[in-house]
Amino acid sequence: MRSLGWSVLLLSLTSLATAAIPKSCSAPPEYPHTSLDTKVRAKKGFQSGDKVYYNCAEDFTPTRGSRSVQCNNGEWTKLTLKCEKKSCGNAGDLPNGQFHYEGSSFVGEKVYAVCNEGYTSKGVNYMICKKSGWTGEFPICEVGETTCPAPAVANSVTSGGNAFAYQVGDDVSFTCRQGFQLDGAQKIICMPGGLWEPKPPQCLPQPQKTEQTTKSADKTGGCGVPLTHHNANANLAGKYITRTSFASGEKVHYVCNIGHVQAGGSKYRTCTDGKWTPLELKCERKLCGSAGEILNGEFSYTGVMFGDTATANCNEGYILVGKATRNCLHNGWDGRVPVCEAVQCEKPPEVANAKMIGLQEQSYTYMSVVYYQCHVGILIGEKEIWCTENGTWSASPPQCKEITCQSPNVPKGFWRGAHNGLYHFRDTISIMCSRGYTITGPTTITCGSDGKWSPGLPNCKPMYHRKLRN
Template sequence: MWVRINPPPPPVVLKSSTAALSQQKSEEESAASLRTAHNLIKENMLDVRWNIVFLSLTMHSLAQMHPNPRNKHCAAPELSVLNGKMQSSSSIRQKYVHNEKVFYECMEGFTPSGGNDRFAVYSCMAGKWTPKSTCQKIGAVPVNNTCSEPVVPNGSAHRQGDSVTFTCSPGFIQTGAQRFTCGADGTWTPPLPQCLPQSVDVEANTPVGDIITCKEPNNFKASDKMQIQGLKGVSRPGDLLSFSCTYGHMLNGSSNVTCGPDGKWSPSFPKCIVIKCPRFNVTNGKLNDRRMRVNIVVTVTCLAGHHLQGPRTVTCLASGRWSDIPQCMPDAKPVEKTCPGPAVDNSVSTGRAGASYRTGEALTFTCKQGFWLDGPPQVTCGPAGQWQPRLPSCLQSVEPSAQPKPPGECDAPQLNNQPTILLHDDYITQKTTVFPAGSRVRYVCELGYVPAGGSSYRQCINGQWTNLSLRCERKSCGSAGEVSNGHFLYTGAEFGDSATGVCDDGYDMVGHKTRNCMSSGVWDGRVPVCEVVHCPEPPSVSDAVMSGAFEPYTYSSVVSYRCRKGTLSGNKQLWCTKNGTWSSPPPTCKDISCPILPNVLHASRTGTLRPPYKHRDAVSFHCDWGYVLVGSTTVSCGIDGQWSPELPTCRLRVVFHWRGR
């Protein structure tokens, strides 16, 4: 607001006293006008401020009374709607913003309405989930029926799209189901509940004491392999629980249990039992695992002299049956290889004469008169059907010529009693039997041997061959390899030696256990494998809890037993032995009690005074004054149900008084 202030009048020159008074009065009026204008300005400014504050408060109140629906959030949507379930329940959140959508996949036989050919769509609108399309039966004529507003006396409805839940007023209890859906026929399914007074029987409307509820199961743990749907914390008559088992288990009992009007579940709760395949054996075969649960894979290995016919592994299926089980069939007897009768011209052999010889048979050769032996004097029939080392030859000796032999020449070289050294083939094939002076011949090591020093040549000097210094030794094969969880026992590591695999305690050999050092300087076969021994599932004990190792139960695994009630009799711990069996029979849980103790004369007792007397209960005895206790002060209730040691006795204390003279 603007206030106009008039300027003071111009000064006036006083010409008389009257004029002076008039001037003073005019000045006072001007000052009063200024004060009035100043006060008006202050008052108007204060009004403007209060108007601004009032306007702000009014707008805030209107915003609280009429909030913007777009600012309302929706709670987590239901996992399922009528004839449909959420497409991805794993990504569900606790809060959704306005116009956000969730999708439901229609069940078999139903299809989405509203033009979406894949999913039913629900949108968050003003804080509530509103269906944009629903799951309708395929081929059904779309209906536009709507359900009337659900009303339950003494209760309030909470609507979310086509579904509604109820909350009873204080002092009332709800009967029937918890959630209701608007059906295509325009009715609520199932029928709406009732809110009855807490002091009224929900079944007969007769006075009772407390609210009728069914105690929900709270002893199902993850190890029970059971899943329960429908748990609410408090279950009332008509509520339904659905039970299912995880993979590898099957339900023993009804899958649906209903809370009855008497506060009891009907039928009784089911159990999930492990699906097991029956035990099986393969004749002449060995199994690496004795477990029988679903998805267990068992490897079958045939014993020596047998071969596998069928798959090498067998799997326990979810149906409780094994996949195809193989057989171990006997190997066809190998045709024994033999060596043919040796043909060494101009020789005489010692040993059995025949057309063929078995492995290991040996022959010794000597040459007829006029011939000399080139090669080993003894050969042996090898496993491959060949003579080892190779057969010798008998070469004709040179007859002395009528002409004197030129000086310095040498006869054909001979080598006796050195089976590991042979004359090189180049000289054996030569037809000449006379070598001029200075000639040289070369020698080589037999198969499986290598030079170990010395010269491999001999030279003809002055009609004599120089001595052969060549030395041959067996080839080395080195290490036969490392056996995991085992080791090799060697006869040696050179040509002709063998190495035999041995497993550590608690492991079994798979594959051929023996390797041979070959003439090539390498070991034949492969390194065997030592697989850990498996024990069957430990036996269950009635009224006991087992702890410790889990499947698979292998060598040295330990399990312990603890009685839920009663006293444990037997070994508390079992371990898997190297033979694939448990160390001892399982213990038992016995309810052990001892008989009532008879009174001991002249004694009082402390400890466990009243029956029943359980295992480890103890009672102590104290003799009355003037008596002495004979025996043990305390007796205990033993595991055999008897008191030990024997009860004591109280004997009168005898005091001797000696009277002097």
């Protein structure tokens, strides 16, 4: 029986000892739209009291709550951090125009500049919503530096070149090919606003003249001026443009338009019995390929062929140095590959009575972290701050505040140990009452972070004894 009693006692003591050991935690749980540091994910176990920090996932931003959870006797506290999909919001006001949004201004979507009548967009006419906000050059609607598209007038020969675009003030003159007559102005001028004035003319057929010319050509076996379909991306070689007739058996050749290369077929046509053989030449836009690689950024393309553009966009925390847009021209991409440089923050402010960990001799770039550790007192505020994508620190510097509590005033109460005039944060004392008094309230009090004793001061009340009757 005595042996059984000892066994029960031993088992009870063992259970109490086991219960006194805090339980460890397994890996912290996953939450939607959040991520944990790689080192945290690789760790197997966590001790009670350990803290881990969550970040918002890519393209999401924190809106409220704390980033940390704590292991508490085998269970993780609940994460209060809330992450919402990042939106760039309103792109602002566009002078002499307005913005048209592709969606709800979420990351990856575009906003386009639409200029008012009489104005034209200078440079790229859109911006892209990225994690750092609207990126790219802010569009400008202005008068006087616009361009006019190449005028397309079928069955005509132009003087003024075959440019891809014309500047304000440039003029183009038209001459119709044989068998066609001009309907409209012979000369047009590129005006502000990107419009030709007067409007481009037309080359209309001359039925009677064409018939007579055909009969004349049939008699001699020769041919008139060969016509080219406007979709061929090729033109008759310059040495033939001024000629109006060709002998039977005579050959002419074509050249691809600027920015185009021969992709197959013969460039020659032959006059045979009054008719030109079909043009089999195939001209395709020149390929520019990649506009280059940007460290900490990327190009967004309208395409990689002649006439297309590539616009540079930097990653979050980086700013563009150089021209954002490159154009695919007949000799390749113009300009140079721009550079994305890391955003820099000023030197972090020093805090009295604090040690700074993470100081750097040179600049503080995006995501640089500085930790504060108090020599004296306790830390009020964030113990770590980091350089944000805006070139500012994530929070104001903390303070190292020395917290003291006055000597507790408990009438008829006393405590052992030093009777200091001031006690420091986390100092703990046990209070007892003088003989003949009994204590009500806490017997152990601690100097709190607010300079007050916690959980409060006790009271010493006199004991009442009943008088015994004989």
